[in-house]
Amino acid sequence: MDGPGLVRRVVGGVLAVAVCGALSGFSGGAERVASARDRPAVPEAPAVVRRVSAPAGGTVSWGRRVLAGVGAPGVVGPAGMGHPVRETVIKKKDPCARAKCVALTFDDGPMGSTGRLLGILAGRRVRATFFLVGQNVVKDPETVRRESAAGHEIANHSYTHADLGRLPEGKAVEEVTRTQDAIRLASGVTPVLLRPPYGSTDKRLASIARRMGLAQILWTVDPLDWSDRDTDAVERRVMKSVRPGSVVLMHDIHATTVAAVPRIIDRLAARGYTFVTVTELFGGDLEPGGKYVRREP
Structure with a gap:
């Protein structure tokens, strides 16, 4: 074998090895890039x-x-x-942390005059809290749906307007439970507030309310609209007694009371009051079984 031929064969072999090695390295790099690209994403942590x-x-x-x-x-x-x-x-947000808030509440409905009241509240963009009697809910579920759809708060006022503080425990539980069921069936809402009729409550009712997830709401201002069916007297008594943080008790079953509402709202608004639901008044911080009369400054 001549020398030049041998040299050409040796050099050719070295070049071939080098080229193969380079190709091998390129192939491996492509393989590594593909692995990184196709690797499954880390699953997202579930929200807590x-x-x-x-x-x-x-x-x-x-x-x-x-x-x-x-x-x-x-x-x-x-x-x-x-x-x-x-x-x-x-x-x-707690809308009443700094604003002058008042909660207008209406008991015993729904009744015939409730529809007119809903129109008044809608026209003034005011939301209130309605404490409903269960047997009236069953008779007029459509009005309950209207109240809920308008953004008003729906709450429990017993089934037959019973004196819950004097009833045997089983009867008191039945009164509250039947009303919860009636409101839920009519509106899809499960109340979280209970107003005992006549303000009649005791430790036993507080325990029942706690078990059922209901805060007890009483009131600060009572214009005695149920006693004196006098529109001017209702307006005058509310305006005289209301303060920031007040819970105002009225009854939408009386046409004389409903007639006083527009003037009450307009005069309170002129004094800088903000109208809120009961739950909003207390900043959402209501404990089941607890008894609430007003929000302290």
């Missing part, structure tokens, strides 16, 4: 919702955990998950 204690001002805060990037400020990992998350806080 928790309640945060309300501060002294009454604002209710809620926390929600959401997926965040690794290394983001404040990132933590929930126990047992291995997923990086960041905690954010969503605050539920």
